[in-house]
Amino acid sequence: MESRDLSKEEMMVRFTIVVELEDMAKTEEAKWRQKSKVLWLKQGDNNTKFFGRMATAHRRFNTIDRLVVRGEEIVETDEIKTTMAEFYKRVYSEPESWRPGFDMIDCPTISREEKNWLQRHFSEDVVLNVIKQCDGDKAPGPNGLTMSFFKVCWDTVKVDLLEIVHNFHQKELFEKSFNATFIVLIPKKAGDEEPKDFRPINLVGSVYKITFQANY
Template sequence: MDKRRLVKNSILDWGADIICLQETKLEGDIEDVVNYIWGGRWASYACLEASGTRGGIMMIWDRRVWKGEIFQIGSYTLTCRFESQLQNFECHITGVYAPNCDIEREGVWWEISAVRGLMEGPWAICGDFNIVRFPTEKRNCRRRGDNHTSASRIDRILISEEWDDSFSNIKQSLLQRVTSDHVPIVLQCGDWDQPKSYFKFDNWWLKTDGFVDRIKSWWTTFDFEGKPDYILACKLKALKGKLREWSKSSQGSLKVQKSDLLNQLAVLDSVLEERILTEGEMVEKASLLLKYEDLLKNEEVAWRQRSRAIWLKEGDKNTKFFHKTANAHKRCNNIDHLMIQEELITEPQRIKNEIVDFYKTLYTETEEWRPASNFGNCPTITEQDKNLLQSRFDEQEVLGCLKCVCYGQGSRT
């Protein structure tokens, strides 16, 4: 009863619409158990009974939010079909509890593939797979728990491409475990605001005609005064502004270039519907198609750079993978809660204000007194020495330094 009370409190804290529990070890009529741990009268559930004291899967959902039904029950999986009561969205969710035996676990993969073949559309699969993807996800372990230093990552939530395409924002995070040696995982999907993206230098710009010459001309036009490091920082800042402005033009924006090329091809296609293209128009269409292929290659380079998937080669079939990887990184690039003086803040605007105030305080000087910078009586070098220090190294000077180094090494040996 103590464990059930802990599970009930955790479910109330999570506030989830759908809960999937593994290793329930429950059999028979469990309606009273469901009503107790859910803590309300709007619970519907589906259950895969345990085999003795091993296994068992239970899926509970709020029927005010979801209309659910059992889709398929297997030996190791429980699949339910859900239809949202609040928006136009349908999906399937599969709960998994894989056995620890390698031979029995092979049947889990066949069962999952068979279930997927029976459905279409968004699909999520969650649970204890009892296997890791890489050796780094385990620490030479067979057991898990508070009193063991060993651990492994065997609990996951996986989603299909259709699920990924259905939401602009998807976030998966870990929750605090209280009564089990498994860590709860929450999957949040929605359309909350994304943070504004910062300026990025796209590698495909280097393939643009005249890009390097344009950079040189911009760099030479910048005129700042001050110390060398200050001049360099100002020039880089000015160059970033020029690049940002140029990136929105037809030469610097892939989106603008693609739209322009497609419009030109559409004009030629409309002409082709009325008459046969002339030789010049056919050459123009072939040239536009070649430019479009080059544009797609540049687009893949851009998405590959944003995805940071450097282990995969660039190729025609990889753009979609780079796109999804970049979107996944962007979804993780946000701060949805912040602890300030033992207070948990979740409002986006307040989080932003607290971060700004923190760095303002960090970089604000509290000292009111500074030593006077009157160094008129300090010894200085002559103008001739100054010019000598700023002059370029000549060949004889470099050769003399190398001879001194080689002579010093030879004397030590």
Template sequence: MKGGSRPQTQMNSFRDVVDECGLRDLPYEGHEFAFDNGQAVEDNRQCRLDRAMVSRTWTDRFPYAKLIHLDREWSDHAPIKVILHRRSSSGSDAPKRFRFEQIWVGQDGCEDAVIRGWGQQDSDLLECINQCARELQKWKGVNIGKILRDLRKKRERLRRLNEGGRSSREVQERRKVVKEIAELMKQEETFWRQRSRAMWLKDGDKNTSFFHRRATQRKEKNHIAKIVTDDGQIKTTNTEIAACVVDYFKGLFKSSRPVGYSQLLVGIEGRVTEEMNAGLREHYRVEEILEALNQMHPLKAPGIDGMNGLFYQTYWHIIGPAVV
């Protein structure tokens, strides 16, 4: 149901203001309509009068903000409440998943970490991958955080140089600092591009703020705050939500072990010949594996081990013999 309409001129002016200020509607939770006139049947009017409009700058400052429609009591209007920060779920003690980052490639020490982690060629493959991830995590903690710290320091130095004199030494230093900032910004942009998954837009065009915004939106979109089970129970902790997801897919992919289905196949002509079947049953060749690997998108979603296609493509000369 909906409420009465307003003059079109008023709505046009309102839309112009919203467009001019670059505002958008803040996502909400709760009942759809925040206004109810309390009448019955055909006289009842419900609509969403009360909203929270925010700008892009405000959203960047509070990326997890959301609007809550509280329960309406004595008033025609339901109170609304803005939550600025995501409330952490109880039981959220799971370690952060490892993911191989594009920005690591080419950095000093990264390949050495892969070599140390990969270990002996006759080691178990899964253990090699896990040990490699641990070595990369240790290397990352020492080296990658330094990029953002250096960027802040360089920008502060540039600000002081801009406010200072214009001697030959200061001009040369400023040129050097600007060049160093550009290189650090390129690395920062690569970092946020991978997280944004906006693969259609290439890095290197000063798109860091766009990639950062997309990554934040994607993280918020993928966040699961609660799950309602088939029997109506609400699960909110990470442990409970994970258990519900596992149980769902176990049931989805579990066979009911039907019997007597062979009669359904009578009269169906086979399409796979013996020759085709023999080819399908052959062992994979190293060349085929490498060809398939090089056809993979390097930055698409990694497996459960956190290693994406880029890792295997870049360090195949180290890990290839153990993989095949």
């Protein structure tokens, strides 16, 4: 078989392909690591198979494939969805609309200086510090963006993100889509089968989380 040295152009092509493959491998590993919820291993540990097994185990544990309601077993997916939705509608609904009154007389107040300090504009450092304090690999909300995205791409997104935070601080308004939330039901222990045995967790979008924490 004939063999020869690669030309400079071929060497560059080979180098480019190797770099692209390494980037793809790192991206795949990061994806499975994030899905696996394993936070005690660092990105770059090259445990893609392990992360995949952990993600599969989490998915199996969290899957609701049957419910028992008043002694009757429910296995149909649509019926399970309807049953859980009705259960939490009852849990979070109020039979009465009455609210206790609140008398503001003789309540302690803050000084004008303290008020101005609380209403001051947020600096870039404050917002960035909020992002740095958040775990980058927590499950993302509806927009699919984790905090790692904002940490890595801060220089690119900071202008738009700061505008959102400042706009909410001044007008107390933001796009309705920012408040879109996924509600995930997590079993409290293995073998849970009744609606009350599941714990609802809100997967809030990153922009909403940053805005809320920066303002409060």
